[in-house]
Each structure stands twice: as structure tokens, then as C-alpha cells.
Amino acid sequence: MIINSSNSNTKREYGYSNTPFGLCCISFKDEAIDSFNFVSSTSDYNMNENYSSKQNLYINNKKAKELVSQIFESNKAPDIILKGTPFQIQVWNELSSIPRATTTTYGKIAKAIGQAKSARAVANAIGANPIALLIPCHRVIRSDGSLGGYKWGVNLKRDILQWELDNTKII
DNA sequence: ATAAAGGCCACCC
DNA sequence: GGGTGGCCTTTAT
Secondary structure: OEEEOOOOOOOEEEEEEEEOOEEEEEEEEOOEEEEEEEOOOOOOHHHOOOOOOOOOEEEOHHHHHHHHHHHHHOOOOOOEEEOOOHHHHHHHHHHOOOOOOOOEEHHHHHHHOOOOOOHHHHHHHHHOOOEOOOOOHHHEEOOOOOOOOOOOOHHHHHHHHHHHHHOOOOO
8 A cells, every 4th residue: 555645743763674685774654664775784874865854763673674574474565655746656656556577667657657758757756766675666677678777776676676586475 | 947967768870 | 789869857056
């Protein structure tokens, strides 16, 4: 389930957890994730550029581990909260319709949201996506078949796509 | 209000 | 393979 953010100033939590692709830092309100970043260490919270304010922000590694476990081991993805411009929200929502273990292109996403000429803008929006894996930006590649870019590194993009072919979990 | 920078694309060579 | 011009949204002047 995707929730469009209504910037409530309620308590937020964040925490670190290992994944099959390395360490991540996620932040969440109640059970709903609003950011998921791959990081190199537990001092890397600043990579979470969407939430620089630390007001009402508390660390909760236990809950973070539970959510990551849910992502990789259950058949029900956690809810996510989207915060962005209307165009970004539209693009991110469209990504959720890409079947796992498949790919599409920036141009096709542009066409799907009714703006066939906006491939480049779509790429910008995807690059600004704050939630790895659950918003499947890794499934969008270039029209010539090359991988294109990835916020957390093209090598990781390749690894995730291969992982989807080799596993049947929910991601 | 304007400029510059992008995870692009179709086209050419 | 590489280069060019066009496209659209964001962000920073």
C-alpha cells in the first residue's frame, strides 16, 4: 500500500539493518517506510537527504530489522509513504506496476504517465526516489538495453536485477 | 525569472 | 562503439 504523505509532524523512527545487498538505513512512521537507503556505515544517516530534521526522530534498530526481515522473508511488503512533487509521485506510483524480475525503460514510463517526451525528466524523478527496492527503480533501464544509472551505484542495480531472477521473494 | 544540470532518446556516422 | 540536438522537471542562482 502506498500512502501519499501529508506532512504530519508525528514521531518518526529510523534504524540500520543488513540486507542481501549490504547495510541499509530506513526510516518509518509506525509501520510505514518513508526512506530506504543503502549506506556504508552506521554513521551514514546523512545520506537520507529527504529528512534532515531530527525533530521527533528516534533510533530503533530492532524495528528496522523487523521491517527488513518482512521485506525479504514475507509475502507482504510494508506500506510506504511518498513525499515529493506531483510529477515525482506520479512516476513513483507508475514504477509499482512493473512486475518483479522484469525491466522497462525510462521512455516507456514517460509514455505510461501520458508524457511521452519526458523520459529525461522521468529519470530525474526516479533518481530522487527515497525508497530503494520497494519502489522498484532498479527495474528501469535505457532503451538501448544498457543499465542506465542507479542512485546507489550501477553495480548494485545489476546485482538486484540478477537477484530477482534467482529468488522468489517479494521484492 | 532565468540558467544549468540530469539515472534519456532517436538519430546519425 | 561514439557524438548531437531535442525534451521536460528540478534546483540553484
